[in-house]
Amino acid sequence: MFSWTSSHQFHKMKVLAAICLVALNLINHVTSEDDDHKGWQPKDASFATRAIHVGENPDYYRFGPVVLPIYMTSTYKEDAPGKPRTYKYGRDGNPTRASLELLLASLDEGKYGLAFASGTAAITAVAELVHTGGHVICSNQVYGGTYRYFDLLAHTNHKVEVSFIPIKYDTNQAEEVRKAIKPNTKMVWFDGLSNPLMIVCDIPRIAAMLKKTNKDIIFVIDNTFVSPYFSKPLNMGADIVIHSLTKYINGHSDVVGGGIITNHRELYEKLKLYQITAGAVPSPFDCSQVIRGAKTLEVRMQQHMKNALKVAKFLEGHKYVERVVYPGLKSHPQHELAKSLWSGSSGMMIFYLNSSITNEQSADSFLTSLRIIALGMSLGGVESLAELPFKMLDDWMSQSHRYNMGVTENLIRLSVGIEWDASLIWELDNSLEKLV
Numbered sequence: 001m002f003s004w005t006s007s008h009q010f011h012k013m014k015v016l017a018a019i020c021l022v023a024l025n026l027i028n029h030v031t032s033e034d035d036d037h038k039g040w041q042p043k044d045a046s047f048a049t050r051a052i053h054v055g056e057n058p059d060y061y062r063f064g065p066v067v068l069p070i071y072m073t074s075t076y077k078e079d080a081p082g083k084p085r086t087y088k089y090g091r092d093g094n095p096t097r098a099s100l101e102l103l104l105a106s107l108d109e110g111k112y113g114l115a116f117a118s119g120t121a122a123i124t125a126v127a128e129l130v131h132t133g134g135h136v137i138c139s140n141q142v143y144g145g146t147y148r149y150f151d152l153l154a155h156t157n158h159k160v161e162v163s164f165i166p167i168k169y170d171t172n173q174a175e176e177v178r179k180a181i182k183p184n185t186k187m188v189w190f191d192g193l194s195n196p197l198m199i200v201c202d203i204p205r206i207a208a209m210l211k212k213t214n215k216d217i218i219f220v221i222d223n224t225f226v227s228p229y230f231s232k233p234l235n236m237g238a239d240i241v242i243h244s245l246t247k248y249i250n251g252h253s254d255v256v257g258g259g260i261i262t263n264h265r266e267l268y269e270k271l272k273l274y275q276i277t278a279g280a281v282p283s284p285f286d287c288s289q290v291i292r293g294a295k296t297l298e299v300r301m302q303q304h305m306k307n308a309l310k311v312a313k314f315l316e317g318h319k320y321v322e323r324v325v326y327p328g329l330k331s332h333p334q335h336e337l338a339k340s341l342w343s344g345s346s347g348m349m350i351f352y353l354n355s356s357i358t359n360e361q362s363a364d365s366f367l368t369s370l371r372i373i374a375l376g377m378s379l380g381g382v383e384s385l386a387e388l389p390f391k392m393l394d395d396w397m398s399q400s401h402r403y404n405m406g407v408t409e410n411l412i413r414l415s416v417g418i419e420w421d422a423s424l425i426w427e428l429d430n431s432l433e434k435l436v
Helices: 007-030 047-053 095-107 119-127 144-154 173-180 203-213 265-278 284-294 297-316 335-341 362-368 399-405 421-433
Strands: 078-080 112-116 135-139 161-165 185-191 218-222 240-244 258-262 321-325 348-353 385-387 411-415
Touching: 047 095, 047 297, 095 112, 095 258, 095 284, 112 119, 112 265, 119 144, 119 240, 119 258, 119 265, 135 144, 135 173, 144 161, 144 185, 161 173, 173 185, 173 203, 185 203, 203 218, 258 265, 297 321, 297 348, 297 421, 348 362, 362 411, 362 421
Parallel strands: 135 161, 135 185, 185 218, 218 240
Antiparallel strands: 112 258, 240 258, 321 348, 348 411, 385 411
């Protein structure tokens, strides 16, 4: 995994990790929490240090660059035929990409990290671990691209059996998974926080059940909505964690990418082979952009949560809002579960326009009147985004399926950014008041 560095470089990375752990033990007792953050899991105190320094070492390079160079090369000179120094070809490996992969592993407290050209490419790579005749259990509350892959490609083209299990806020998720397990079940797939209904996955209970039932079943968590700053699924029992690097980890809406993290060497080797063979690798420039974005992930996530809490509380008290669903609110049905698993909540929420005073066009009117908050797909950037899932979900999803999922015409999804919170609240209030 660390072939891009010398053994000395790898040793320095281990020393850095050890320093972070010691520092964590020293400062945990003085870490203060405000009222909104009480009861959540302890913050990852060494996160910012790792995010800034893991994968970067000025002393490793002749000129001592503080920022890792971007290696824009497609091939490498070999010392003799069949004797490359480290890499042979850009698809197989690149120092900038290797740095990102080392960083991704560190952020999720995993052993192995892999970077892909998109989140969907990462999803496809993990799904390829299940071969013809295998069975996958997938929550019906997952990213649309995941649902589409399993429904249209894995099942139809690769003859993989897929069971989509319905979950709600009060579902005993572990029990639903247990009931769906078959002799040929190879994988269980959940989003850590579902899209768009904000259902929290009870990762430890599912992991414990799988360990007792069949320890060979691969448990996959897409942690894009929560981020590695607030949630560490590998530490809760997941086997593989997936991120759309496009979202919070990069955080600036200017890169498309995906990441996979695991602690299992065998899974890593299979995924690495797929990465090299299928070739869905990110460019060195994109890798550098994600590395840059990750350096501010901690401060961004803290601000996302602060803003989201203020926005959610405002919306919860608004006369034209029927309901707000945000894990950071006490009103969320799984608020206590979220607090027991995460160290905080991201900027993702949904709210329902008051159905008694709105009509079919109200959501459109509300969204098109926004100016600071952009109407658009995606999430996790520094800018706030709003979308209407009922109309903006992928075309393959039928209207009846949307209703069955709980996606209605008056459901608005917000990705709260890090702008001045008062400006976001003013704009939401102004647009809501235009509804009548």
